[in-house]
Amino acid sequence: MPGTEQVEQILAEALAAVNAASSLSDLDAIDVKYLARKGAITSVLKSLKDLPLEERKAVGAAANSARIKLEETISAAKSRFQQAGIISTFDPTLPGIARRIGAIHPITRVIDSMCETFRGMGFTIAKGPDIETDYYNFEALNFPPDHPARDMQDTFYLENGLLLRTHTTPVQVRELEKSKPPVKIITPGRTYRNEAISTRSYCVFHQVDGFLVDEGVTMGDLKGVLVAFCRDFYGEGLKLRFRPSFFPFTEPSAEVDISCFLCGGKGCQLCKYEGWLEILGCGMIDPNVLKNVGYDSEKYTGFAFGIGVERTAMLKYRINDIRLFYENDIRFIRQFK
Numbered sequence: 481m482p483g484t485e486q487v488e489q490i491l492a493e494a495l496a497a498v499n500a501a502s503s504l505s506d507l508d509a510i511d512v513k514y515l516a517r518k519g520a521i522t523s524v525l526k527s528l529k530d531l532p533l534e535e536r537k538a539v540g541a542a543a544n545s546a547r548i549k550l551e552e553t554i555s556a557a558k559s560r561f562q563q564a565g566i567i568s569t570f571d572p573t574l575p576g577i578a579r580r581i582g583a584i585h586p587i588t589r590v591i592d593s594m595c596e597t598f599r600g601m602g603f604t605i606a607k608g609p610d611i612e613t614d615y616y617n618f619e620a621l622n623f624p625p626d627h628p629a630r631d632m633q634d635t636f637y638l639e640n641g642l643l644l645r646t647h648t649t650p651v652q653v654r655e656l657e658k659s660k661p662p663v664k665i666i667t668p669g670r671t672y673r674n675e676a677i678s679t680r681s682y683c684v685f686h687q688v689d690g691f692l693v694d695e696g697v698t699m700g701d702l703k704g705v706l707v708a709f710c711r712d713f714y715g716e717g718l719k720l721r722f723r724p725s726f727f728p729f730t731e732p733s734a735e736v737d738i739s740c741f742l743c744g745g746k747g748c749q750l751c752k753y754e755g756w757l758e759i760l761g762c763g764m765i766d767p768n769v770l771k772n773v774g775y776d777s778e779k780y781t782g783f784a785f786g787i788g789v790e791r792t793a794m795l796k797y798r799i800n801d802i803r804l805f806y807e808n809d810i811r812f813i814r815q816f817k
């Protein structure tokens with residue numbers, strides 16, 4: 481039967497072992513040998529029930545205080561080892577751990593850069609809702625109901641009769657409604673069309689639209705602004721070409737090509753050996769649109785243009801698959817400066 485002397489002896493032996501321990505695993509072994517379920521001190525505590533009452537009290541108290549003393553000693557020794565371990569592995573001369581940080585998405589880069597260029601020409605920036613009414617997306621922009629031009633824009637209709645805007649031009653209507661000329665605004669934003677997804681088209685894309693309305697605004701002003709934009713955005717020495725086109729909300733309408741910035745117009749893979757790159761659509765705002773927002777279309781004229789951001793980014797960074805923009809693979813996004 482164990483007595484208090486025996487308990488003291490076990491404790492002394494255990495403390496000596498802790499003193500002699502040279503690693504965390506030595507301390508774990510001591511823990512197992514004395515304190516675990518079959519450990520020496522635990523065994524003493526378990527055998528108390530066989531002792532006479534008086535002895536049971538004395539031995540029990542001794543065994544309990546031995547257990548506490550040993551637990552504290554092991555724990556203190558462990559933290560000394562851990563501390564020492566950290567100190568011995570910390571080398572202040574080594575380079576720090578570089579945290580992985582994100583990158584600005586190429587679409588955001590292109591939008592920011594376009595906004596910067598137009599801000600330099602005095603345009604302000606306006607935004608509008610992604611979910612639009614038929615009126616703002618179509619009717620106010622001179623797309624009457626059943627007009628075939630509506631089919632050019634495969635629209636996502638919502639159950640409540642609203643729709644996902646197919647262009648950012650509705651913001652033009654919203655802004656004109658609440659302003660007085662002169663109005664000079666660009667409207668960057670996200671647009672949606674129910675198109676088959678491929679390397680060239682996606683159901684979500686971005687536009688930067690712009691417009692200017694004032695007395696005496698002409699096609700010459702439109703050309704001046706677009707030439708200044710292209711030179712600033714794509715570089716000096718570019719040629720611009722205006723081709724007649726059709727949009728319901730502009731009359732006359734044009735599409736603008738720039739001479740290929742890669743081959744200088746000689747012909748290459750980027751421009752499909754044509755020497756020109758199509759970059760935007762534009763025109764003089766149709767008098768019907770101005771009437772719809774309550775402007776005197778005899779007195780005021782204006783121009784509007786719309787630039788596809790994905791297409792611009794694909795040309796600028798030579799990206800051959802539009803879907804890469806939406807996968808958010810950081811390795812892709814990091815490549816652009």
Ligand SMILES: [Zn+2]
Pocket residue numbers: 740741742743744745746747748749750751752753755756
């Ligand atoms: Zn080319």
